[in-house]
Amino acid sequence: MTKKSLQLSALVITVITCFSSHFANAQSNSTKPTIPSAFEIIQAIAHDSLQGRKPSTVGYDKAARYVEQQLLTIGAKPLFGNSFVDSVSAYYGYNIVGVLESPQSTNEYILIGAHLDHLGVKSYGTDTIYNGANDNASGVAAVLKIAEALSKQQFSKKIIIALFTSEETGLDGSNALAKKIKAQQIPLKYVINFDMIGTTMTSAPNKVFVTGFDKSNLAITANSLLKEEFLLKDAQAEEMDLFRYSDNFSFYRVLNIPAHTMSTFNLTSIRPKQQLLIFHYQ
Numbered sequence: 001m002t003k004k005s006l007q008l009s010a011l012v013i014t015v016i017t018c019f020s021s022h023f024a025n026a027q028s029n030s031t032k033p034t035i036p037s038a039f040e041i042i043q044a045i046a047h048d049s050l051q052g053r054k055p056s057t058v059g060y061d062k063a064a065r066y067v068e069q070q071l072l073t074i075g076a077k078p079l080f081g082n083s084f085v086d087s088v089s090a091y092y093g094y095n096i097v098g099v100l101e102s103p104q105s106t107n108e109y110i111l112i113g114a115h116l117d118h119l120g121v122k123s124y125g126t127d128t129i130y131n132g133a134n135d136n137a138s139g140v141a142a143v144l145k146i147a148e149a150l151s152k153q154q155f156s157k158k159i160i161i162a163l164f165t166s167e168e169t170g171l172d173g174s175n176a177l178a179k180k181i182k183a184q185q186i187p188l189k190y191v192i193n194f195d196m197i198g199t200t201m202t203s204a205p206n207k208v209f210v211t212g213f214d215k216s217n218l219a220i221t222a223n224s225l226l227k228e229e230f231l232l233k234d235a236q237a238e239e240m241d242l243f244r245y246s247d248n249f250s251f252y253r254v255l256n257i258p259a260h261t262m263s264t265f266n267l268t269s270i271r272p273k274q275q276l277l278i279f280h281y282q
């Protein structure tokens with residue numbers, strides 16, 4: 001792995017530390033088994049053998065089985081029936097969805113999520129695999145490591161852990177899940193989604209920006225708990241309306257609840273015309 005890849009795990013861990021310490025109470029049960037490090041998770045999910053994790057391929061299935069194994073290790077249960085697999089369609093594939101409960105959990109839910117899919121392979125050039133270490137193995141690693149940290153503590157809500165299929169085709173996996181949650185009247189209160197948190201923002205190292213910053217008080221509340229401006233409002237992200245370009249938007253649209261994406265994608269590094277395309281496809 002390159003030096004850039006090493007930065008991925010450092011930043012993921014920063015995000016995890018900040019969030020997990022405020023989602024949970026101080027009581028810790030450190031005897032539970034641990035899952036691989038964020039760096040190891042990114043290495044596994046972005047590996048060439050997964051062939052870019054396109055939905056309905058063997059590579060996506062491998063990524064999904066890997067994620068399921070981590071959910072089992074931390075003691076998560078399926079949210080639906082007896083399987084983590086949440087089918088969408090033959091074309092769009094399936095999400096992986098689990099839930100963590102604590103003895104103190106009420107019947108309210110929050111959801112932490114990230115898309116697991118990426119673009120597969122291309123037929124030209126020498127490097128033909130879209131590995132997607134940043135987009136979005138980094139987000140998957142963040143979700144799994146936050147879930148692991150929470151599984152060792154007490155918390156007051158049930159926590160849905162969702163790894164989405166078919167984000168790249170147009171948020172299709174999260175859209176199906178949001179509709180299912182609505183149909184089953186699951187009392188979901190808010191959503192935090194992670195998409196591309198593997199690089200450092202040059203304008204604000206070790207901070208993240210939140211899409212749709214003003215659409216709820218989530219970011220302001222979190223900053224207040226963290227006692228620092230960790231979640232930023234990014235003028236470019238707002239101007240580009242990135243709120244609509246990741247899986248948070250499905251939950252906002254279908255359920256009308258606070259739902260945001262956290263990202264560290266370096267928007268200042270690209271020319272304006274390229275921005276939307278790159279945010280969606282890198």
Ligand SMILES: [Zn+2]
Nearest residue numbers: 135136195196
């Ligand atoms: Zn993405």
